[in-house]
Amino acid sequence: MTSTAGGDNQVSERAQHFLKVLIERYIRDGQPVGSRTLSKETGLELSPATVRNVMADLEEMGLVSSPHISSGRVPTDLGYRLFIDSLLTVKRLAEQEVAAMRRQLNDLGDASTLIERASQLLSGVTRLAGVVMMPRHEHGAFRQIEFLSLSGGRVLAILVTSEGEVHNRVVNTDRSYLPAELEQAANCLNAMFTGQDLHAVRRRLVADMKTTREHMDRVMLQAVEMAQGVVEAAEGTDDCFIAGQTNLMEFNELASVERLKQLFDAFTEKSQILHLLDRCIAAEGVQIFVGEESGYQLLDDCSLVTAPYGSDDQVIGVLGVIGPTRMNYPRVIPLVDMTARLLTAALKQQ
Template sequence: MISERASILLKTLVEHHIQDGQPVGSSTLLKVAGLPVSAATIRNVMSDLEERGYLHSPHTSAGRVPTALGYRLFVDTLLQIQAPEDDAVSALRAELNPDKSATELVQAASSLLSNITAQAGLVTVPRQEANQLRQVEFLPLSGNRVLVILVVNEREVQNRIIHTQRPFTEAQLRDAAAMVNQRYAGQALNQVKERILREMREARSQIDSYLEDSLDLASKALDQEGDGEECMMVGESRLLGSATAEEMPTLRDLFESFEQKKDLLHLLERSTRAEGVQIFIGEEAGYDVFGNYSVVTAPYNDGFRTLGVLGVIGPKRMEYARVIPIVDVTARMLSSALSS
C-alpha cells in the first residue's frame, strides 16, 4: 500500500511519461499534480517510491520513469478506463461482419487492432480442435487433379486442389465424398485426420480399392488444413515509431522472437485459459524479449468454447486507458460475429 499523496504523484508521473516518453522530474510533478506540497516533499515521495521499486532513475536524467512494478500498480489501482471512441466501435462493427468466414474475421480483427491502437495487432487463428468438418465435395479437373470444396464449422468454405495418382470420374468422386461425409461429418478436423491415417495404416490389406481411394482423397484434402499461420500479426513496424535509440537492440530481439513465434504463442496459450482482458507488463510475460514491452490480450469464442486470443503488443508506456477497452470490445465483437 502507498499513501494517497504517493498514489496521486505516481499516477501523474505515469500519465506524463506515457504522453511524452521522457523521465519526469519533481518540478514537473509540482506543476502538474496540483498538490499543496513543496518540491522537497515531492522529491521525498519520489525517493520512497523508487526505493520500493515503483520508479527508476535513468542515469542520464534527474527525472524518473515507471518500472514494470510501477506500471502494474498504475494499471491495477489508479487507471481510469476510457470508453472506446465511436469511430473505433463503428469500424469494428463494420468489419467484424457475421457474414464473413472465420478466417476473414480473424484477419480483420488483427488489422483493426493495429490501426485503432497504433500498436502491433495479433490474433491466434481458431485452434484446430475447434474446427469441425461439415462437408466435403470432390470435383474432377484436367489431368490427375481434383478440386476439393471443404466446409468447416457452420459456413466457412475452403477450396483447394489436390493431385492424385490416377484420374477419377465425377461419379467416383461423388461416391467418395458421400462416404467421407457419412463417416466423418461433425467431427473435429484433427480427429478426422488421425482416424483416416489410422484406418489406412491398420486396414490397408483388408479394405477394398474404393474405400482406399476415398480415404486417400480425404487425407490429401485435409493435409493442408492447419498448415497456415498459428498467429496473425499486423503492424510490427509501428513498434519502431515508439522505440528510443536505447531500445533498438531489444526491439531487434523482439522481432526475431516474432519470426520464431514460440515465446509469443506460449504467452498467448496462457491467455486462452483466462477470462477477460489479461495484461502482461515487461518481464511479467516470462520472457526477456518482452522486457520493454507490454502485451494486452483477451480470448474470443463462438458462444460455446474459446477459439483463440487477440491483443496488441506495444511499449510499456502504451495508453492502457485506451488500449484495454479496445482489446476487450474487439474480442466481444469477434465472438459475437463467430457466434451468429
C-alpha cells in the first residue's frame, strides 16, 4: 500500500474536515459533491468563495478531482488513502450483529465448508464480493529444485523439501532450453532459496515476477515462473472462494458490460486476486488496497479490504472483500476484521 504524498500534515485541519465530509457524502450517494452541498454539510459558516478555495487546494494536492467542468468533486485514490489513514471513524459492530455472524460459522463440519460459508457471510453483510483463500499449511523448507528438459518444449520442475517430499510439475515453455541453461537457472534458485520456508519462497517469487521481471534474462524469467508453479503445488491447492460478485452490478462506476466482464474474468481466473491475498498473509491486521495500489489494472476502480485468519496461533490464510473505491470503509473494515476473528475461532474448535 502507498501513503499520502507529503503526509497529512500539509493538509490544513479545515481542508481535512472538508475532505472527510466530501468522501462520506460521495460514498453515500455516488454523485460528485458541489461546494454548496459541502458548505451545508460541514456546518461551518464560510463564504462560497472560501469553500471554493478550499476545494481548489484539495484538487491541487491531488486529493479530489472534477469529473466534468463545473461539476462537483469526487475523491481520488490519494484522497481515499488520506481518509483511511487519518480521518476514518470505524463503526463498532452491535453485539447482536456479531452474534448473528457467529451463528453462521458454527457447526459447519470441515474447513472447506467453513471457508465457503465465510465468503458468503462477507458478501452478505457488506453487499460486496467476499473472498476467502484456502488455508496454507506448512510443508517444510525449500531444499533443492531441478529442471529437466522434455520433448515438445516442455520442462519438468522437481522440488525437494526439507521433509523429503518431492513435488513435480510439467510446464509448457515457449521454446526448448539446453540442459546447461536449465542447470544454471536451478543453481541460481537453489543459491537464493535453499533452507528458506516455502511461504517465504513463494512470496519472494511472486514479488520478483512483479518487480524485477524486466531485469531478468529470458531463461531466468521462465525458471522463476516454473519455480513459482511447483512451490504452489507443494503448498497445496491454490484456490479461493468468491461469493457475491453480482453485488458489484449495483454500483454505477462498475456496471458497464465491459467493466463487469473484465472483473468477472478476474474472479474466474483468480490468479491476480490470489497474488494480492498472498501479499497480505504476512501482514498484521486489516490491509487496504485502494484503486491502483493493487498493481492490477483490472482492479483500478476497486478497493480490497483484507484480514488474516489462522488456526493453532498461526496465520494460514487471508479473507476480504472487493468493491468500488467508494465502499463504506467505516462499516466494511470492522466487518472484515470480525469475520476473520470468527473464522479463526471456528477453525480452532474443529
